[in-house]
Amino acid sequence: MKLVEIRDVSKIYNPGENEVKALNHVSISIGKGEFVAIIGQSGSGKSTLMNMLGCLDTPTSGKYFLHGQDVSHMTDDEQSDVRNREIGFIFQGFNLIPSLTALENVELPLIYRGVGKKERERLANAALNSVGLEKRKTHRPNEMSGGQQQRVAIARAIAQAPPILLADEPTGNLDTASTKEIIRIIKRLYYEGRTVIIITHDPGIAQQAKRIITISDGMIKSDIINPDYRDEI
Amino acid sequence: MGQIGEYFKSAVKQIVGNGYRTLMTMLGIVIGIAAVIAVVSLGTGMSDYVTSELNGLAGNYGIVMVDSSKTSERFTRDDMALVSETVKDIHGITPNISSYGKVKGSRKTVECSLEAGTEVLEAFSTNGIAKGSYFTAQQVESGARVCVMLLDDAKEIFGTEDAIGRDVEISMYGKSVTYTVVGLRGHMSEMYEFMMQGQDYYAQLEVPYTCFGEDFDYDTVNFTNLVVFADQSILSHKVDEVKNLLANVHGLRGSNALSGYSLADFSEQLDQILGYARSFLLLVSVISLIVGGIGVMNIMLVSVSERTREIGIRKSIGAKTGAIMIQFLFEAAVLTFLGGVVGIILGVIASYIICTAIGFRVIIEPATVLGAAMFSVLIGLFFGLYPARKAAKMRPIDALRL
Structure with a gap:
């Protein structure tokens, strides 16, 4: 059983005359501990695929098994639960809550999981330490650089140790130095045994991954093991 | 239970963070609650004053009379x-x-x-x-x-x-x-x-x-008439008792040849009229509270659309519909509760000033204060319900796309 198994999934927007086939009979399976980049131009359907993988949307047809569980036709609340348990999101725009401090942002998924205050603080502190933000815990997002904000977002994604890290253009809003730093952290998380999926349009980022899936016009164009992959941080 | 504490903290943070807007939103509730407190205590003070004046002026007596057109019996x-x-x-x-x-x-x-x-x-x-x-x-x-x-x-x-x-x-x-x-x-x-x-x-x-x-x-x-003296509180009851007793003695039961009235009846009537006046004023203040509540609903709706992204983030990391709903309901309730507390303070001060100026006794019943506080929370919950539902029903992809 694969960790992520998408079988013959289609997503059609505006069914009828002006329908858009964002995903056209796509099948992907990703095993535990893989490091995958999904690359495609804008309009290729990669965002729709990312929403599908992240349990943020349901397919028009086909099935999605996550951890062996069919998650393709769940209610909103069930999906929320799956997201909370299985997936850590890293977004292009960081998506931190501006009114909360770094620590509070990282604690958030743990609150929704019902983790007690003490345990929550321990886990959140550990996650922030692991991305090198020991000294920024009480800072709010607007008091931090883009790279730092993205590190808080990564800490939030890993705080409750979900099996999958789903990163959507994680370096899209960052300068070169920060990009290097974030890629380094993501790679390290992969070495620590997490399954990492990066969605990007940037071949430079995709080259960092071990397996590269190319998507175009809603279909998988290629799915290869990266020949240039370098096993180093 | 830890979660409730989190909701409360986050609500307070949100409210404090939006200081000026919070103040303006609360104003409606503050004025409404203050008006309710002032009106109720003014009404209580007024009827207290009227009753004591009436007692002082009239003495405590009632009259039992024979209707000489209906019977030749006399006391x-x-x-x-x-x-x-x-x-x-x-x-x-x-x-x-x-x-x-x-x-x-x-x-x-x-x-x-x-x-x-x-x-x-x-x-x-x-x-x-x-x-x-x-x-x-x-x-x-x-x-x-x-x-x-x-x-x-x-x-x-x-x-x-x-x-x-x-x-x-x-x-x-x-x-x-x-x-x-x-x-x-x-x-x-x-x-x-x-x-x-x-x-x-x-x-x-x-x-x-x-x-x-x-x-x-x-x-x-x-x-043809006798005057009965008794304490105001039992007077009309005693007048009736005397009337019935004498009707029995004179064989006039059921003939309505005897009648009894007292100034207590009059004061009861007056109380009733004052009661109507109070209800009317109370109604007006409750309407102002409802208007305040609608203001709260408006601001909550604005807040929901401003924080669409936040809602999307929260949902994407695992918040369920209920959690978002409770968060926004809490915010509305805490907002109106704060308004209620400020309103109670202002209302009590206003009551003191007005009652003292007119010369009424200042009567503020704890039940009024407690009721006003609870009512303010209820307003928050009621008018927060629609915005909170709207927030909770948002789909994370729609909320994040913005």
Whole structure:
């Protein structure tokens, strides 16, 4: 059983005359501990695929098994639960809550999981330490650089140790130095045994991954093991 | 339970973070709650004032009457004795003959009103005996020609307040009879003096009905009305009891030939009217609260659309519909509760100022304050419901796309 198994999934927007086939009979399976980049131009359907993988949307047809569980036709609340348990999101725009401090942002998924205050603080502190933000815990997002904000977002994604890290253009809003730093952290998380999926349009980022899936016009164009992959941080 | 604490913290943070807007939103609730508190305490103070004034002015008595067009039966001295024996907790019962005449003293002759009855009549006025004593049961029985007047009357007709034992000549229907002053009531109240301003002076005399009836040809055996004295709180009840008892004695049950009324009835009516006035004012303040609530709903809707992204983030990392809903409901409830607390403080201050200025007693019942606080929370929950639902129902991809 694969960790992520998408079988013959289609997503059609505006069914009828002006329908858009964002995903056209796509099948992907990703095993535990893989490091995958999904690359495609804008309009290729990669965002729709990312929403599908992240349990943020349901397919028009086909099935999605996550951890062996069919998650393709769940209610909103069930999906929320799956997201909370299985997936850590890293977004292009960081998506931190501006009114909360770094620590509070990282604690958030743990609150929704019902983790007690003490345990929550321990886990959140550990996650922030692991991305090198020991000294920024009480800072709010607007008091931090883009790279730092993205590190808080990564800490939030890993705080409750979900099996999958789903990163959507994680370096899209960052300068070169920060990009290097974030890629380094993501790679390290992969070495620590997490399954990492990066969605990007940037071949430079995709080259960092071990397996590269190319998507175009809603279909998988290629799915290869990266020949240039370098096993180093 | 830890989660509830988190919601509360996040709500307070949100509210404090939006200081100016919070203040403006709360204003409606603040004014509404303050108005409710002020109106309720003003209403309570007003009815308290009216009731005590009425008691002071009217004394505590009721009247039982025979309708002479319906029966030839009349009340008798035996009836009075029976009532005194059997009806508990009344201060007494007396016939009452009222008339007007002239009274002549050593200095002056003035017009006077005359009230004749038994010694029970002393309770007729709250203005107690200041000098001498009221005429006694024996004096009533023996038909002694004695009378009670006011200190002011003595000053007017004798030129001195030192009038106990002096004689006056009471004239009515062309007859004049000499009575001896045995008691003097205190000075008239300010309210009474105010009412009497500009009118010709007249004295107020009280005399035993026995001698008075003989002297001026009133019936001293049969009466068409009797006056019952009792405490205000039980008065109308006691008047009814006396009426029913006498109806039984005279075989007039169910004939409605007897009627009874008291000033307590009047004060009950007045209470009712004041009650209507209070309800009306309360309604107005509740409407202002509802308007405040709609303001809260508006701001919550704005807040929801401003924070669409936040909602999307929260949902994407695992917040369920219920969690988002509770978060926004909490915010609305905390907001209106804060408004309620400020409103209560302002309302209490306003009550003190207004009631003190008018001269009412300041009465603020804890139930009012508690009720207002709870009501303010309810408003938040009610008007927060729609925005909170709207927030909770948002789909994470739609919310994140913005």
